Amino acid sequence: MRRFHALTVAAATLAAISTPAAFAQDKGNLNIYCSMQIEWCTLAANEFSKQTGIKVNTSFKGSGETFAQIKAEATNPKGDVWFGGTGDPHLQAAEEGLSEVYQSPMMKDLHPWATYQAQIAGYRTVGIYAGALGFSFNTEVLAKKKLEAPKCWADLIKPEFKGDVQMANPAASGTAYTAMATLVQVFGEDKAFEYLKALHKNISNYPKSGTGPVKATARGESAVGVSFMHDVPGEVKNGFPVGMAAPCEGTGYEVGSMSILKGARNMDNAKKFYDWALTPDAQKLAAQAKQYQLPSNKNSPQPPEAPRFTNIKLIQYDFKKYGSSAERKRLLEKWEKDVNSLPRG
Numbered sequence: 001m002r003r004f005h006a007l008t009v010a011a012a013t014l015a016a017i018s019t020p021a022a023f024a025q026d027k028g029n030l031n032i033y034c035s036m037q038i039e040w041c042t043l044a045a046n047e048f049s050k051q052t053g054i055k056v057n058t059s060f061k062g063s064g065e066t067f068a069q070i071k072a073e074a075t076n077p078k079g080d081v082w083f084g085g086t087g088d089p090h091l092q093a094a095e096e097g098l099s100e101v102y103q104s105p106m107m108k109d110l111h112p113w114a115t116y117q118a119q120i121a122g123y124r125t126v127g128i129y130a131g132a133l134g135f136s137f138n139t140e141v142l143a144k145k146k147l148e149a150p151k152c153w154a155d156l157i158k159p160e161f162k163g164d165v166q167m168a169n170p171a172a173s174g175t176a177y178t179a180m181a182t183l184v185q186v187f188g189e190d191k192a193f194e195y196l197k198a199l200h201k202n203i204s205n206y207p208k209s210g211t212g213p214v215k216a217t218a219r220g221e222s223a224v225g226v227s228f229m230h231d232v233p234g235e236v237k238n239g240f241p242v243g244m245a246a247p248c249e250g251t252g253y254e255v256g257s258m259s260i261l262k263g264a265r266n267m268d269n270a271k272k273f274y275d276w277a278l279t280p281d282a283q284k285l286a287a288q289a290k291q292y293q294l295p296s297n298k299n300s301p302q303p304p305e306a307p308r309f310t311n312i313k314l315i316q317y318d319f320k321k322y323g324s325s326a327e328r329k330r331l332l333e334k335w336e337k338d339v340n341s342l343p344r345g
Helices: 002-011 020-024 038-052 063-072 087-095 105-109 112-120 139-144 153-157 174-187 189-202 212-218 229-237 267-277 325-340
Strands: 030-034 056-060 081-083 126-138 203-205 224-228 242-245 253-260
Touching: 030 038, 030 063, 030 267, 038 056, 038 267, 063 087, 063 174, 081 267, 087 112, 087 174, 087 253, 087 325, 112 126, 112 253, 126 139, 126 174, 126 212, 126 229, 153 189, 174 189, 174 224, 174 253, 174 325, 189 203, 189 325, 212 224, 212 229, 212 242, 224 229, 229 242, 253 267
Parallel strands: 030 056, 030 081
Antiparallel strands: 081 253, 126 224, 126 242, 126 253
């Protein structure tokens, strides 16, 4: 993500500033921590700024890293809105009182999965999009190595994929935490961690960003990536030989979320952005940025490229349990101790 930062900032029509010190000097504007693809973040910030005249400063990090930053800044908040990223860390921020209670007038127009996210958080967050977890794979790399595209979780731990799989680091990435929590719910905790140990032997890299694996896979740096399926069509449109699959055993999904941060310096502007981001006009910007999640507003058009939940074996993902701070902390500590500490290969 960081390597795209300078290029995007140079092209943007607004000042995208990434340092907390700069944020602190911009009282009266709007400071956004964004945990989605940089293209969507930038387009949304530009459009909101154009429509309202409000200067927007943006910082780009994965949801796990952003959650850690928000916790560190709790006594002196620098950001106003946390825009996007997997819902679990947003729920944890809500539980710890790091986000503000706010019910947007747009709530009545949202899908039930988006309003449920708000309800279980005491209206300290809301769903803005949804997407299912799956695999990305490079068709050219697979053909060269005479490998079949993975169809099931079990395929990723086969010896032939040794050194050819990427998954993000679950401590930094909400995508990877969702993957870990999904495996626990699909297989049970003991079997899930045995699986993660086996997968660890085939992992070439644990990027910080949840989009890292799909970008590496699209560019032939890895044969397979564990990623959200909606990240794949954009890479296909960019001309990369990448395909996708939903695990046959079942898979989880995310409710990408948005929160106003507790103690936001620019509360009125934060609420304006929050309301605006839930409108159909704002949500259709995702497809313009080649992002193909399912939008949360019932009146927002669903991109034809977006993977449909009806075609995927989805589990009943327990957002309340796996969105709790205690469960996240416990699972991440267990992963670090029992999996990440082991040698790979």
